[in-house]
Amino acid sequence: MLKRLLTHSAEETLELGHKIGERLGAGDCVLLFGGLGAGKTTFTQGLARGLGLPQEEYVRSPTFTLVNQYPGRIPIYHLDLYRLDTMDEMEQLGLEEVFSGDGVCIVEWAEKLMAPTCEDEFSPLFGIDSHLQIRLKIEGDDSRSVEITTVHLNPETHPIFSLQ
Ligand SMILES: Nc1ncnc2c1ncn2[C@@H]1O[C@H](COP(=O)(O)OP(=O)(O)OP(=O)(O)O)[C@@H](O)[C@H]1O
Ligand SMILES: [Mg+2]
Incomplete structure:
Protein backbone atom coordinates (compact mmCIF):
# COMPACT_ATOMS: atom_id res chain seq x y z
CA MET A 1 0.00 0.00 0.00
CA LEU A 2 1.19 3.51 -0.82
CA LYS A 3 -0.86 5.52 1.66
CA ARG A 4 -3.86 5.59 3.97
CA LEU A 5 -5.49 8.93 4.63
CA LEU A 6 -8.60 10.25 6.33
CA THR A 7 -10.73 12.98 4.76
CA HIS A 8 -13.16 14.97 6.89
CA SER A 9 -15.43 16.47 4.24
CA ALA A 10 -16.48 15.92 0.64
CA GLU A 11 -14.27 18.95 -0.17
CA GLU A 12 -11.19 17.19 1.26
CA THR A 13 -11.98 14.07 -0.78
CA LEU A 14 -12.24 16.26 -3.90
CA GLU A 15 -8.88 17.85 -3.12
CA LEU A 16 -7.20 14.48 -2.64
CA GLY A 17 -8.67 13.27 -5.92
CA HIS A 18 -7.42 16.45 -7.58
CA LYS A 19 -3.84 15.87 -6.36
CA ILE A 20 -3.92 12.30 -7.67
CA GLY A 21 -5.55 13.32 -10.97
CA GLU A 22 -2.68 15.74 -11.59
CA ARG A 23 -0.29 12.81 -11.38
CA LEU A 24 -2.11 10.57 -13.88
CA GLY A 25 -1.30 10.10 -17.55
CA ALA A 26 -2.43 8.18 -20.61
CA GLY A 27 -2.88 4.49 -19.93
CA ASP A 28 -3.48 4.88 -16.20
CA CYS A 29 -6.39 3.05 -14.65
CA VAL A 30 -7.92 3.86 -11.26
CA LEU A 31 -10.08 1.18 -9.65
CA LEU A 32 -12.39 2.47 -6.91
CA PHE A 33 -13.70 0.15 -4.20
CA GLY A 34 -16.20 0.92 -1.45
CA GLY A 35 -19.92 0.69 -0.70
CA LEU A 36 -22.84 3.06 -1.28
CA GLY A 37 -22.03 6.64 -0.35
CA ILE A 74 -6.35 13.45 -22.05
CA PRO A 75 -9.68 11.59 -22.44
CA ILE A 76 -11.31 10.63 -19.14
CA TYR A 77 -13.40 7.45 -19.17
CA HIS A 78 -15.67 7.03 -16.16
CA LEU A 79 -17.27 3.65 -15.59
CA ASP A 80 -19.82 2.91 -12.88
CA LEU A 81 -20.45 -0.82 -12.69
CA TYR A 82 -23.12 -0.71 -9.96
CA ARG A 83 -25.79 -1.89 -12.39
CA LEU A 84 -23.61 -4.41 -14.17
CA ASP A 85 -25.05 -7.91 -13.84
CA THR A 86 -22.90 -10.07 -16.06
CA MET A 87 -19.51 -9.88 -17.71
CA ASP A 88 -21.27 -10.44 -21.06
CA GLU A 89 -22.87 -7.03 -20.63
CA MET A 90 -19.47 -5.53 -20.09
CA GLU A 91 -18.15 -7.17 -23.24
CA GLN A 92 -21.09 -5.80 -25.23
CA LEU A 93 -20.21 -2.27 -24.21
CA GLY A 94 -17.26 -2.31 -26.60
CA LEU A 95 -14.70 -0.89 -24.22
CA GLU A 96 -11.75 -1.17 -26.60
CA GLU A 97 -11.39 2.61 -26.60
CA VAL A 98 -11.53 2.82 -22.82
CA PHE A 99 -8.68 0.38 -22.40
CA SER A 100 -6.75 1.50 -25.48
CA GLY A 101 -4.41 3.58 -23.36
CA ASP A 102 -5.13 6.99 -24.91
CA GLY A 103 -6.69 8.28 -21.70
CA VAL A 104 -7.35 7.52 -18.05
CA CYS A 105 -9.95 5.01 -17.01
CA ILE A 106 -11.73 5.38 -13.66
CA VAL A 107 -13.94 2.53 -12.46
CA GLU A 108 -16.52 2.75 -9.64
CA TRP A 109 -17.58 -0.59 -8.16
CA ALA A 110 -14.34 -2.17 -9.37
CA GLU A 111 -15.21 -5.15 -7.11
CA LYS A 112 -17.18 -6.39 -10.13
CA LEU A 113 -14.06 -6.48 -12.30
CA MET A 114 -11.97 -8.60 -9.98
CA ALA A 115 -11.49 -12.32 -10.58
CA PRO A 116 -9.56 -14.84 -8.49
CA THR A 117 -6.15 -15.84 -9.82
CA CYS A 118 -4.40 -19.15 -9.29
CA GLU A 119 -2.29 -17.59 -6.51
CA ASP A 120 -5.48 -17.07 -4.49
CA GLU A 121 -5.36 -13.37 -5.14
CA PHE A 122 -7.71 -11.14 -7.08
CA SER A 123 -6.82 -9.42 -10.32
CA PRO A 124 -8.87 -7.20 -12.61
CA LEU A 125 -10.29 -8.59 -15.84
CA PHE A 126 -10.10 -6.95 -19.28
CA GLY A 127 -6.35 -7.08 -19.51
CA ILE A 128 -5.88 -4.39 -16.87
CA ASP A 129 -2.35 -4.84 -15.57
CA SER A 130 -0.74 -1.87 -13.85
CA HIS A 131 -3.29 0.25 -11.98
CA LEU A 132 -4.16 2.14 -8.82
CA GLN A 133 -6.59 0.75 -6.28
CA ILE A 134 -8.41 3.24 -4.09
CA ARG A 135 -10.48 1.88 -1.21
CA LEU A 136 -12.95 4.29 0.33
CA LYS A 137 -14.72 3.56 3.57
CA ILE A 138 -17.24 5.47 5.67
CA GLU A 139 -15.68 6.14 9.08
CA GLY A 140 -18.22 8.68 10.34
CA ASP A 141 -20.87 11.15 9.10
CA ASP A 142 -18.29 13.17 7.20
CA SER A 143 -15.10 11.14 7.48
CA ARG A 144 -13.86 8.66 4.92
CA SER A 145 -10.71 6.56 4.95
CA VAL A 146 -8.92 6.45 1.62
CA GLU A 147 -6.44 3.65 1.05
CA ILE A 148 -4.21 3.93 -2.00
CA THR A 149 -2.46 0.86 -3.39
CA THR A 150 -0.30 0.75 -6.50
CA VAL A 151 -0.18 -2.42 -8.57
CA HIS A 152 2.69 -2.95 -10.99
CA LEU A 153 3.45 0.78 -11.23
CA ASN A 154 7.09 1.77 -11.38
CA PRO A 155 8.15 3.91 -8.37
CA GLU A 156 11.05 5.28 -10.42
CA THR A 157 8.87 6.71 -13.15
CA HIS A 158 5.24 7.10 -12.03
CA PRO A 159 4.32 10.58 -10.67
CA ILE A 160 1.89 9.07 -8.14
CA PHE A 161 4.87 8.16 -5.96
CA SER A 162 5.54 11.87 -5.42
CA LEU A 163 2.21 12.22 -3.59
CA GLN A 164 2.83 13.94 -0.23
N1 LIG B 1 -15.18 12.87 3.63
C1 LIG B 1 -16.09 12.71 2.64
N2 LIG B 1 -15.68 12.32 1.43
C2 LIG B 1 -16.58 12.11 0.43
N3 LIG B 1 -17.90 12.28 0.55
C3 LIG B 1 -18.35 12.69 1.74
C4 LIG B 1 -17.47 12.92 2.83
N4 LIG B 1 -18.20 13.31 3.86
C5 LIG B 1 -19.47 13.33 3.44
N5 LIG B 1 -19.57 12.97 2.18
C6 LIG B 1 -20.84 12.85 1.42
O1 LIG B 1 -21.04 11.47 1.10
C7 LIG B 1 -21.64 11.35 -0.15
C8 LIG B 1 -20.72 10.51 -1.02
O2 LIG B 1 -21.40 10.20 -2.15
P1 LIG B 1 -20.74 9.66 -3.46
O3 LIG B 1 -21.80 9.73 -4.47
O4 LIG B 1 -19.43 10.31 -3.74
O5 LIG B 1 -20.44 8.15 -3.03
P2 LIG B 1 -20.32 6.86 -3.97
O6 LIG B 1 -19.31 5.99 -3.31
O7 LIG B 1 -20.10 7.27 -5.36
O8 LIG B 1 -21.75 6.21 -3.82
P3 LIG B 1 -22.53 5.27 -4.84
O9 LIG B 1 -21.98 3.90 -4.64
O10 LIG B 1 -23.94 5.36 -4.41
O11 LIG B 1 -22.29 5.78 -6.24
C9 LIG B 1 -21.83 12.75 -0.71
O12 LIG B 1 -23.14 13.19 -0.41
C10 LIG B 1 -20.83 13.58 0.08
O13 LIG B 1 -21.19 14.92 0.24
MG1 LIG C 1 -20.99 6.80 -7.24
Missing part, protein backbone atom coordinates in the same frame (compact mmCIF):
# COMPACT_ATOMS: atom_id res chain seq x y z
CA ALA A 38 -18.38 5.88 0.39
CA GLY A 39 -17.31 8.79 -1.82
CA LYS A 40 -16.32 7.15 -5.11
CA THR A 41 -18.09 9.68 -7.33
CA THR A 42 -16.87 12.59 -5.20
CA PHE A 43 -13.32 11.27 -5.51
CA THR A 44 -13.80 10.81 -9.27
CA GLN A 45 -14.91 14.45 -9.58
CA GLY A 46 -11.61 15.46 -7.96
CA LEU A 47 -9.60 13.16 -10.22
CA ALA A 48 -11.31 14.66 -13.28
CA ARG A 49 -10.45 18.23 -12.17
CA GLY A 50 -6.84 17.17 -11.68
CA LEU A 51 -6.94 15.74 -15.19
CA GLY A 52 -8.00 19.12 -16.56
CA LEU A 53 -11.78 18.77 -16.84
CA PRO A 54 -13.04 22.25 -17.84
CA GLN A 55 -14.97 24.19 -15.14
CA GLU A 56 -18.24 24.06 -17.11
CA GLU A 57 -18.18 20.25 -17.20
CA TYR A 58 -19.32 18.14 -14.26
CA VAL A 59 -18.90 14.41 -13.56
CA ARG A 60 -22.13 12.63 -12.65
CA SER A 61 -22.68 9.03 -11.81
CA PRO A 62 -23.80 7.46 -15.06
CA THR A 63 -27.36 6.21 -14.41
CA PHE A 64 -28.40 4.48 -17.60
CA THR A 65 -25.03 4.16 -19.26
CA LEU A 66 -22.23 2.29 -17.60
CA VAL A 67 -19.57 4.50 -19.13
CA ASN A 68 -19.16 8.21 -19.81
CA GLN A 69 -16.36 10.09 -21.49
CA TYR A 70 -15.18 13.54 -20.40
CA PRO A 71 -12.64 15.90 -21.89
CA GLY A 72 -9.45 16.66 -20.01
CA ARG A 73 -5.81 17.09 -20.97
Whole structure:
Protein backbone atom coordinates (compact mmCIF):
# COMPACT_ATOMS: atom_id res chain seq x y z
CA MET A 1 0.00 0.00 0.00
CA LEU A 2 1.19 3.51 -0.82
CA LYS A 3 -0.86 5.52 1.66
CA ARG A 4 -3.86 5.59 3.97
CA LEU A 5 -5.49 8.93 4.63
CA LEU A 6 -8.60 10.25 6.33
CA THR A 7 -10.73 12.98 4.76
CA HIS A 8 -13.16 14.97 6.89
CA SER A 9 -15.43 16.47 4.24
CA ALA A 10 -16.48 15.92 0.64
CA GLU A 11 -14.27 18.95 -0.17
CA GLU A 12 -11.19 17.19 1.26
CA THR A 13 -11.98 14.07 -0.78
CA LEU A 14 -12.24 16.26 -3.90
CA GLU A 15 -8.88 17.85 -3.12
CA LEU A 16 -7.20 14.48 -2.64
CA GLY A 17 -8.67 13.27 -5.92
CA HIS A 18 -7.42 16.45 -7.58
CA LYS A 19 -3.84 15.87 -6.36
CA ILE A 20 -3.92 12.30 -7.67
CA GLY A 21 -5.55 13.32 -10.97
CA GLU A 22 -2.68 15.74 -11.59
CA ARG A 23 -0.29 12.81 -11.38
CA LEU A 24 -2.11 10.57 -13.88
CA GLY A 25 -1.30 10.10 -17.55
CA ALA A 26 -2.43 8.18 -20.61
CA GLY A 27 -2.88 4.49 -19.93
CA ASP A 28 -3.48 4.88 -16.20
CA CYS A 29 -6.39 3.05 -14.65
CA VAL A 30 -7.92 3.86 -11.26
CA LEU A 31 -10.08 1.18 -9.65
CA LEU A 32 -12.39 2.47 -6.91
CA PHE A 33 -13.70 0.15 -4.20
CA GLY A 34 -16.20 0.92 -1.45
CA GLY A 35 -19.92 0.69 -0.70
CA LEU A 36 -22.84 3.06 -1.28
CA GLY A 37 -22.03 6.64 -0.35
CA ALA A 38 -18.38 5.88 0.39
CA GLY A 39 -17.31 8.79 -1.82
CA LYS A 40 -16.32 7.15 -5.11
CA THR A 41 -18.09 9.68 -7.33
CA THR A 42 -16.87 12.59 -5.20
CA PHE A 43 -13.32 11.27 -5.51
CA THR A 44 -13.80 10.81 -9.27
CA GLN A 45 -14.91 14.45 -9.58
CA GLY A 46 -11.61 15.46 -7.96
CA LEU A 47 -9.60 13.16 -10.22
CA ALA A 48 -11.31 14.66 -13.28
CA ARG A 49 -10.45 18.23 -12.17
CA GLY A 50 -6.84 17.17 -11.68
CA LEU A 51 -6.94 15.74 -15.19
CA GLY A 52 -8.00 19.12 -16.56
CA LEU A 53 -11.78 18.77 -16.84
CA PRO A 54 -13.04 22.25 -17.84
CA GLN A 55 -14.97 24.19 -15.14
CA GLU A 56 -18.24 24.06 -17.11
CA GLU A 57 -18.18 20.25 -17.20
CA TYR A 58 -19.32 18.14 -14.26
CA VAL A 59 -18.90 14.41 -13.56
CA ARG A 60 -22.13 12.63 -12.65
CA SER A 61 -22.68 9.03 -11.81
CA PRO A 62 -23.80 7.46 -15.06
CA THR A 63 -27.36 6.21 -14.41
CA PHE A 64 -28.40 4.48 -17.60
CA THR A 65 -25.03 4.16 -19.26
CA LEU A 66 -22.23 2.29 -17.60
CA VAL A 67 -19.57 4.50 -19.13
CA ASN A 68 -19.16 8.21 -19.81
CA GLN A 69 -16.36 10.09 -21.49
CA TYR A 70 -15.18 13.54 -20.40
CA PRO A 71 -12.64 15.90 -21.89
CA GLY A 72 -9.45 16.66 -20.01
CA ARG A 73 -5.81 17.09 -20.97
CA ILE A 74 -6.35 13.45 -22.05
CA PRO A 75 -9.68 11.59 -22.44
CA ILE A 76 -11.31 10.63 -19.14
CA TYR A 77 -13.40 7.45 -19.17
CA HIS A 78 -15.67 7.03 -16.16
CA LEU A 79 -17.27 3.65 -15.59
CA ASP A 80 -19.82 2.91 -12.88
CA LEU A 81 -20.45 -0.82 -12.69
CA TYR A 82 -23.12 -0.71 -9.96
CA ARG A 83 -25.79 -1.89 -12.39
CA LEU A 84 -23.61 -4.41 -14.17
CA ASP A 85 -25.05 -7.91 -13.84
CA THR A 86 -22.90 -10.07 -16.06
CA MET A 87 -19.51 -9.88 -17.71
CA ASP A 88 -21.27 -10.44 -21.06
CA GLU A 89 -22.87 -7.03 -20.63
CA MET A 90 -19.47 -5.53 -20.09
CA GLU A 91 -18.15 -7.17 -23.24
CA GLN A 92 -21.09 -5.80 -25.23
CA LEU A 93 -20.21 -2.27 -24.21
CA GLY A 94 -17.26 -2.31 -26.60
CA LEU A 95 -14.70 -0.89 -24.22
CA GLU A 96 -11.75 -1.17 -26.60
CA GLU A 97 -11.39 2.61 -26.60
CA VAL A 98 -11.53 2.82 -22.82
CA PHE A 99 -8.68 0.38 -22.40
CA SER A 100 -6.75 1.50 -25.48
CA GLY A 101 -4.41 3.58 -23.36
CA ASP A 102 -5.13 6.99 -24.91
CA GLY A 103 -6.69 8.28 -21.70
CA VAL A 104 -7.35 7.52 -18.05
CA CYS A 105 -9.95 5.01 -17.01
CA ILE A 106 -11.73 5.38 -13.66
CA VAL A 107 -13.94 2.53 -12.46
CA GLU A 108 -16.52 2.75 -9.64
CA TRP A 109 -17.58 -0.59 -8.16
CA ALA A 110 -14.34 -2.17 -9.37
CA GLU A 111 -15.21 -5.15 -7.11
CA LYS A 112 -17.18 -6.39 -10.13
CA LEU A 113 -14.06 -6.48 -12.30
CA MET A 114 -11.97 -8.60 -9.98
CA ALA A 115 -11.49 -12.32 -10.58
CA PRO A 116 -9.56 -14.84 -8.49
CA THR A 117 -6.15 -15.84 -9.82
CA CYS A 118 -4.40 -19.15 -9.29
CA GLU A 119 -2.29 -17.59 -6.51
CA ASP A 120 -5.48 -17.07 -4.49
CA GLU A 121 -5.36 -13.37 -5.14
CA PHE A 122 -7.71 -11.14 -7.08
CA SER A 123 -6.82 -9.42 -10.32
CA PRO A 124 -8.87 -7.20 -12.61
CA LEU A 125 -10.29 -8.59 -15.84
CA PHE A 126 -10.10 -6.95 -19.28
CA GLY A 127 -6.35 -7.08 -19.51
CA ILE A 128 -5.88 -4.39 -16.87
CA ASP A 129 -2.35 -4.84 -15.57
CA SER A 130 -0.74 -1.87 -13.85
CA HIS A 131 -3.29 0.25 -11.98
CA LEU A 132 -4.16 2.14 -8.82
CA GLN A 133 -6.59 0.75 -6.28
CA ILE A 134 -8.41 3.24 -4.09
CA ARG A 135 -10.48 1.88 -1.21
CA LEU A 136 -12.95 4.29 0.33
CA LYS A 137 -14.72 3.56 3.57
CA ILE A 138 -17.24 5.47 5.67
CA GLU A 139 -15.68 6.14 9.08
CA GLY A 140 -18.22 8.68 10.34
CA ASP A 141 -20.87 11.15 9.10
CA ASP A 142 -18.29 13.17 7.20
CA SER A 143 -15.10 11.14 7.48
CA ARG A 144 -13.86 8.66 4.92
CA SER A 145 -10.71 6.56 4.95
CA VAL A 146 -8.92 6.45 1.62
CA GLU A 147 -6.44 3.65 1.05
CA ILE A 148 -4.21 3.93 -2.00
CA THR A 149 -2.46 0.86 -3.39
CA THR A 150 -0.30 0.75 -6.50
CA VAL A 151 -0.18 -2.42 -8.57
CA HIS A 152 2.69 -2.95 -10.99
CA LEU A 153 3.45 0.78 -11.23
CA ASN A 154 7.09 1.77 -11.38
CA PRO A 155 8.15 3.91 -8.37
CA GLU A 156 11.05 5.28 -10.42
CA THR A 157 8.87 6.71 -13.15
CA HIS A 158 5.24 7.10 -12.03
CA PRO A 159 4.32 10.58 -10.67
CA ILE A 160 1.89 9.07 -8.14
CA PHE A 161 4.87 8.16 -5.96
CA SER A 162 5.54 11.87 -5.42
CA LEU A 163 2.21 12.22 -3.59
CA GLN A 164 2.83 13.94 -0.23
N1 LIG B 1 -15.18 12.87 3.63
C1 LIG B 1 -16.09 12.71 2.64
N2 LIG B 1 -15.68 12.32 1.43
C2 LIG B 1 -16.58 12.11 0.43
N3 LIG B 1 -17.90 12.28 0.55
C3 LIG B 1 -18.35 12.69 1.74
C4 LIG B 1 -17.47 12.92 2.83
N4 LIG B 1 -18.20 13.31 3.86
C5 LIG B 1 -19.47 13.33 3.44
N5 LIG B 1 -19.57 12.97 2.18
C6 LIG B 1 -20.84 12.85 1.42
O1 LIG B 1 -21.04 11.47 1.10
C7 LIG B 1 -21.64 11.35 -0.15
C8 LIG B 1 -20.72 10.51 -1.02
O2 LIG B 1 -21.40 10.20 -2.15
P1 LIG B 1 -20.74 9.66 -3.46
O3 LIG B 1 -21.80 9.73 -4.47
O4 LIG B 1 -19.43 10.31 -3.74
O5 LIG B 1 -20.44 8.15 -3.03
P2 LIG B 1 -20.32 6.86 -3.97
O6 LIG B 1 -19.31 5.99 -3.31
O7 LIG B 1 -20.10 7.27 -5.36
O8 LIG B 1 -21.75 6.21 -3.82
P3 LIG B 1 -22.53 5.27 -4.84
O9 LIG B 1 -21.98 3.90 -4.64
O10 LIG B 1 -23.94 5.36 -4.41
O11 LIG B 1 -22.29 5.78 -6.24
C9 LIG B 1 -21.83 12.75 -0.71
O12 LIG B 1 -23.14 13.19 -0.41
C10 LIG B 1 -20.83 13.58 0.08
O13 LIG B 1 -21.19 14.92 0.24
MG1 LIG C 1 -20.99 6.80 -7.24
